[in-house]
Amino acid sequence: xxxxxxxxxxxxxxxxxxxxxxxxxxxxxxxxxxxxxxxxxxxxxxxxxxxxxxxxxxxxxxxxxxxxxxxxxxxxxxxxxxxxxxxxxxxxxxxxxxxxxxxxxxxxxxxxxxxxxxxxxxxxxxxxxxxxxxxxxxxxxxxxxxxxxxxxxxxxxxxxxxxxxxxxxxxxxxxxxxxxxxxxxxxxxxxxxxxxxxxxx
Ligand SMILES: C[S@@+](CC[C@H](N)C(=O)[O-])C[C@H]1O[C@@H](n2cnc3c(N)ncnc32)[C@H](O)[C@@H]1O
Numbered sequence: 456x457x458x459x460x461x462x463x464x465x466x467x468x469x470x471x472x473x474x475x476x477x478x479x480x481x482x483x484x485x486x487x488x489x490x491x492x493x494x495x496x497x498x499x500x501x502x503x504x505x506x507x508x509x510x511x512x513x514x515x516x517x518x519x520x521x522x523x524x525x526x527x528x529x530x531x532x533x534x535x536x537x538x539x540x541x542x543x544x545x546x547x548x549x550x551x552x553x554x555x556x557x558x559x560x561x562x563x564x565x566x567x568x569x570x571x572x573x574x575x576x577x578x579x580x581x582x583x584x585x586x587x588x589x590x591x592x593x594x595x596x597x598x599x600x601x602x603x604x605x606x607x608x609x610x611x612x613x614x615x616x617x618x619x620x621x622x623x624x625x626x627x628x629x630x631x632x633x634x635x636x637x638x639x640x641x642x643x644x645x646x647x648x649x650x651x652x653x654x655x656x
Contacts, residue, residue: 519583
């Protein structure tokens with residue numbers, strides 16, 4: 456039997472959205488932060504932020520921010536950076552908003568990775584954690600082009616994800632150069648691959 460892509464599988468399981476929500480289904484969203492903490496997501500977020508070496512004043516976008524954990528950690532670690540998180544799920548974004556309040560220099564937008572509502576070269580750095588495995592390969596390819604488009608020349612893309620085997624090829628096809636690809640066994644999450652890529656100068 457052919458393997459189903461994640462979005463088709465999710466629809467067959469009853470998801471009625473055109474995206475896979477953070478915890479698979481809306482009713483599980485309240486469990487998401489606790490569950491991912493237990494699975495080891497905070498360590499993944501910390502590693503991703505350390506690798507990005509964000510500097511003061513940089514414009515940083517977290518794509519597929521969910522309930523905002525990575526966005527908020529990045530802001531707390533680099534208070535002088537300008538942070539934006541985006542996600543298609545309004546329920547997750549509402550949680551992110553609540554957690555961020557009343558921090559300044561941080562905003563959340565409703566947006567899809569494959570159709571970002573930002574101008575060309577709008578960001579110095581892009582972060583994305585545990586999001587791309589929610590997309591089928593065609594949507595991942597479109598997202599890779601969008602990431603390149605919204606990064607300034609020489610800007611950095613920092614990915615941490617599971618099932619990331621085909622991502623480096625998609626990023627290179629979109630015109631990004633992959634500088635580092637590091638698979639790490641990360642507790643209950645299994646193998647998380649960290650990819651550092653750069654948009655051309
Ligand atoms: C497993 S959660 C990860 C959330 C967050 N990055 C974290 O590390 O906690 C995956 C997120 O990807 C979002 N997502 C699903 N499809 C998306 C798409 N096409 N574009 C952007 N985000 C998407 C989901 O809504 C969900 O919030």
